[in-house]
Amino acid sequence: MNAWLFELMGWLGYLQRPAVLVQVLGVVAVTLISQLLQRRWLTRCPKRLQATLKLWLTPLLIALWAGLLNATGQLQGLVLFLLWWRCGWSVLVLLHPLLGRVLDPDQRYDLETRLLRPVFLVAGAIALINQLDTINDVASISVGQAFNVEITLGKVFVALAISYLVIVGSGVPAGLMARGLQRLLGISDSSRKAMELILRYAVVCLGVLAVAVHLGINPTAVIAIAGGLSVGLGFGIKEIFSNFISGLWLLFEGSVRPGEVLMIDGDPCEVRRLGLRATVLWRDRDNAELLIPNQSFFTQDATTYTGSDRLRRSQVTIAAALQHDPATVIQLLEQTAAAVPGVLATPPPKALLISYGDWAVNYALRFWIANPMNNISSCSAVNQAIWTAFQTHGIEIPYPQQVAYLARGGPAAASAPHPRGNDDARNASTGGDP
């Protein structure tokens, strides 16, 4: 600890040199001036010029400062270094729209925030350290011991860098490998996603192993520690561990994979990600993301529409007036459903007479759709089509109605049968909303 603090403090000693102080203060001053100009003056410029100046005003002022130092015979190497670094940052910002042309926004965001910018900043920090010191000397500073192995700053940095790159950078290679295997084996998209995740876990495990080897940690010691730790895991973080193992199990079993559609609380939800602890599902109804612990899929029943295929059988119910011939109605319903976009031709739509109601005959129309998440919208489209078809063909959707007769000859007369006509019935209607 003391060694690297001493090293760090040692670098400040350069500021005792007027030549270094002039360079550093100059760069700080021109950066402040640049910020001031951007706030006070830049807002009056046209938008296009604003964007350019925002990017290049500071580097331009730093370059002018370097030129001034050079012209007056002063040292300017440090200013030039900072200028290169600042220009590099501007170039990185310039890459933003270019990346947008080849990547979708999420991928660009991930690439920029997780890889390009961190790598640039770390590389810049290393280059700065190399200006003030030697990387080898800094890397050899001891920070302590682990498993009887001396841990140096260099080892710690490399271990962190490998771990970070493995975790962040394993996605693309794992994805490519999974796609290659999908082509070879002809597996489904959800299986590919599961395989991608498994490959990623495998790469991360190998990365962790590589870090341990790099640090020079004795594998026997690691195994011994892992043995002890597993007991601790069993008691202390049982739930997390259980969720992790459940996640792996679900992946291998293939029952819950990214892209699957599950019924959660009566709503169809699509599995988005299978994480280490929880599964992320997307609910179409309100665009909500649900985080459900992996363990839940082991202890609770789940309904899936994507177990063996992705088809869903949907159903709408409809009432038609009693006087219409059921055969005609059934044929019309089937034809109507078949014509609705999104309703599959095979299996064909099927209409059924379900029951005779008090004022209508109840039919059910069953049809198949390819995307189980579209059930509500498909049902809505079919219902609309039925209304139009009934209107066209003069088939009535009756109001709820009840016929009351006044008994003139006592209960016997009241119980005698009377023909039921629409007009009579409607005139005598006592209930039901229009």
Next chain:
Amino acid sequence: MPMNWRSFSIRKAEVLAAALLLLLSGCQARQAAPPRGGNGQEGLEAVLYLYVGVHDNTFDLDGYRRDFNQTFRALEQQFRQVNPRTQFVVQLYPESSLIKELAHRNASGLGPDLLLVTNRTALQLARAGLTRSPQLTPELRRELDPATLSRASLHNPRRLASLPVAQRAQLACFNSSRLQQVPTTLQELLAISANGNTVGLALDPPGMFWSAGALGANEALQLAIARRPLNRDQQQAVVRWTRWLQDAATQQKVTFYGNQDLLLEALSSGQLDWISCHSTDLQRLQRRLGSKLGVAPLPDGPGGQASPINELTVIALGVNSSASQRQAAEAFAHFALNPLVQRNITVSLREVLPVNRFVTVPAESSMVLKAMLRAQQQSRQTETIAALIHLNDRRVQQTQGLITQLVFGESTPEITAQRLVRSLQSQP
């Protein structure tokens, strides 16, 4: 009026950063150092950056770094008895890249205040204008050997390039558990290899030049380097040397290695029983071989004494120092020449010899010191060569190429000798 906290924080942070920078520049040394020395003196206040030159492929670099830090911290501690407010930041650089590195860092003002390097490197740095000449008081000048000072000086125009602080000796290192008898002559060296002991020789000219003196070729080679003609006898002496090198190469148990660090690695791993080594390698060899490490002077031969090139370790001064750093750096360089410090370093380390003429080495107290003194005596005949030729000299590479061809049997000793002399006589 409500304050705009966002703009406040950004602007103030920038101003505070600048203020902090100024504050730190003023206060850093005060924070880093204890307020007062044990003797109550304030002393010189400065952070000194010391660059240490190392070989490109230094054997056991981590060990070297550790040893150096340990040694240097002891010296620093002594210096801080007088100047408690002086701090040192030590950085190690390969000597071959030091010119490039220094040119780059000097341009930023981040160059060193002090450099601890070989004399050859210091001369190159001074020629390139990357270091400045140290001041030498009349007392110090009297304490140093004129020949040593001459080696550390540039001749045209004449000025001191650096201050010599120690001399490392080229010796013979061996595995005492495997060698029954230490070879004292070249014949004995080949005899032990014939008896089954493995011998390692260096192919790089500074590492193998010691055998030239033992075969009487030293004078001829010095003349050639000085670009002067050789007579028939002198040419024959060079042929005798190249012939011995080829004879040695044909021995089954003699192996030539590309550089000194490979020899050290081979001895410490048990592949070799005898090698030529430098006194500054002893600590790392000792760590690997323990009590099995034996040290002796290099073997003489029929043509005379061995002719090791004993490198001078010097302190050069950087050009970027502030006034206080310059003062402290000079003070440290002079301090390192103090007879008491020189003696302490010699006796405690047993790795280098003093350059101060008034320091006597207690040779009887240690076999290593005795061998080093003998190496110092042997090296007197090579001082001219050491001053004339430097590592980056084109002729050094040419010589190594010619010797490599010779030991692999691709050239005869006569032709090699002829080409060698021609090469050494050419423009450096």
